[in-house]
Amino acid sequence: xxxEARRRKALEVATTERPVSTRIFTVANQKGGVGKxxxxxxxxxxxxxxxxxxxxxxxxxxxxxxxALGVPHHAGVSGIYDVLIDGLPLADVVxxxxxxxxxxxxxxxxxxxxxxxxxxxxxxxESRLRKALRAFLSGHSGEQxxxxxxxxxxxxxxxxxVNAFVAAVEVLIPIQCEYYALEGVSQxxxxxxxxxxxxxxxxxxxxxxxxxxxxRTRLSAQVADEVRQHFPQQVVKTVIPRSVRVSEAPSHGxxxxxxxxxxxxALSYREVAVELTSPRASPDPxxxxxxxxxx
Numbered sequence: 001x002x003x004e005a006r007r008r009k010a011l012e013v014a015t016t017e018r019p020v021s022t023r024i025f026t027v028a029n030q031k032g033g034v035g036k037x038x039x040x041x042x043x044x045x046x047x048x049x050x051x052x053x054x055x056x057x058x059x060x061x062x063x064x065x066x067x068a069l070g071v072p073h074h075a076g077v078s079g080i081y082d083v084l085i086d087g088l089p090l091a092d093v094v095x096x097x098x099x100x101x102x103x104x105x106x107x108x109x110x111x112x113x114x115x116x117x118x119x120x121x122x123x124x125x126e127s128r129l130r131k132a133l134r135a136f137l138s139g140h141s142g143e144q145x146x147x148x149x150x151x152x153x154x155x156x157x158x159x160x161x162v163n164a165f166v167a168a169v170e171v172l173i174p175i176q177c178e179y180y181a182l183e184g185v186s187q188x189x190x191x192x193x194x195x196x197x198x199x200x201x202x203x204x205x206x207x208x209x210x211x212x213x214x215x216r217t218r219l220s221a222q223v224a225d226e227v228r229q230h231f232p233q234q235v236v237k238t239v240i241p242r243s244v245r246v247s248e249a250p251s252h253g254x255x256x257x258x259x260x261x262x263x264x265x266a267l268s269y270r271e272v273a274v275e276l277t278s279p280r281a282s283p284d285p286x287x288x289x290x291x292x293x294x295x
Contacts (some may be wrong), residue, residue: 004267011270016050016277022137023276024149025207026168030191031184032155034176035211038246040152041068042265045257046273048103052147053140055094057129058108059160061115065152066107068250070098073107081111083132084163085118090136099258104146112160119159126159126199130167148276157191165195170206175227177213177220177239182227205234209272213239238271 027040037060044054057080058065058073066073072095073079082088083106090106097103119125133149140146150172151164165171171192175181189205196203208231214220228235240246243265249256256265 004264007267007271011267011274014274015279016274017279018052018147019277022146022149024133024151024167024169025172026151026153026161026164026170027172027174028153028161028164028188029173029175029184030155030157030188031176035174035240036155037064037068037152038250039172039174039209039211039240039269040150041065041250041255042246042257042269043272043276044103044148044150045069045097045100045255046266046269047148047277048097048100049257049270050273050277052102052277053145054103055146055149056103056105057133057149057151057164058105059112059129059164060108060152060154061110061113061160062154063108063110063112064250066105067253068255069100069103069105070253071095071105071107073109075110077107077109079107079109079112080129081109081115084115084128085122087128087132090132091139094136099254116158116160119163126162127166129163130200133167157188162195162199165192165203166200168200169202170204172207172209173205174209174211174240175223177210177223179219179223181223182230205231207236207276208234209236210239213241215241236272236275238268238275240268240272241265 027036029036040056044056048054056065059080063073078093083090083093094104094106097105151168153161153164192205210224210227224239241264245260245263246256246265249259252259256263260266
């Protein structure tokens with residue numbers, strides 16, 4: 001209790017600022033169940049509550065991010081599938097979250113399940129999301145520009161995930177604080193290097209977040225130490241604990257930031273958001289003009 005009180009007090013005096021240009025993250029890990037969607041929606045909500053303008057792009061056919069943000073994604077609703085396959089402008093599918101002001105979502109509908117196959121014969125199939133996102137961002141400037149974009153990926157390296165990597169500038173990797181935590185991460189890094197070499201030279205693994213941390217076990221501490229040794233510059237200081245509230249929130253169509261803002265999980269995601277928006281956290285602005293296409 002004393003530790004939580006100290007952390008909350010530190011957040012009250014923390015300094016945050018908008019990044020100088022839009023930061024575009026792909027949230028990825030080929031291992032399932034590590035908290036990709038949970039991290040995407042809760043971190044996005046925490047940033048929006050700090051006054052940032054945030055966009056979440058749901059690239060997972062399950063549509064869990066859309067559910068958590070309270071954005072409709074049932075059959076008949078235009079979503080990211082229509083953007084990728086039919087070339088619909090991203091502005092036509094983006095909807096503001098019903099529970100968090102300043103947070104928007106491009107939803108994933110069930111049609112997205114077939115997009116992996118439908119993308120195969122299309123021209124520039126790997127860069128369709130990048131083209132749509134750049135066009136969308138170029139239409140929002142000044143106070144209306146977006147500060148953060150998060151692309152939630154499925155747990156595989158298909159064309160949906162490749163599109164997410166090509167569209168992004170930064171990669172955020174959630175790593176579970178459990179045995180075999182680093183299993184698959186080396187392969188993921190290899191794949192990211194291939195994307196960087198052939199499709200997106202600007203891509204950088206900038207952020208690694210430890211999730212499902214259980215302070216009662218020695219294993220969680222050992223895993224966290226091991227990850228920090230492998231990635232000393234990328235690991236976020238804050239760890240995300242195991243939390244019933246974090247797990248319950250999506251079933252109510254909310255993030256934990258609104259479902260139980262006083263919970264330990266909400267506190268942790270708020271701390272991560274502050275780390276990302278602290279003056280020293282923002283990377284040097286990319287030489288690529290905001291909204292410009294790299295086609």
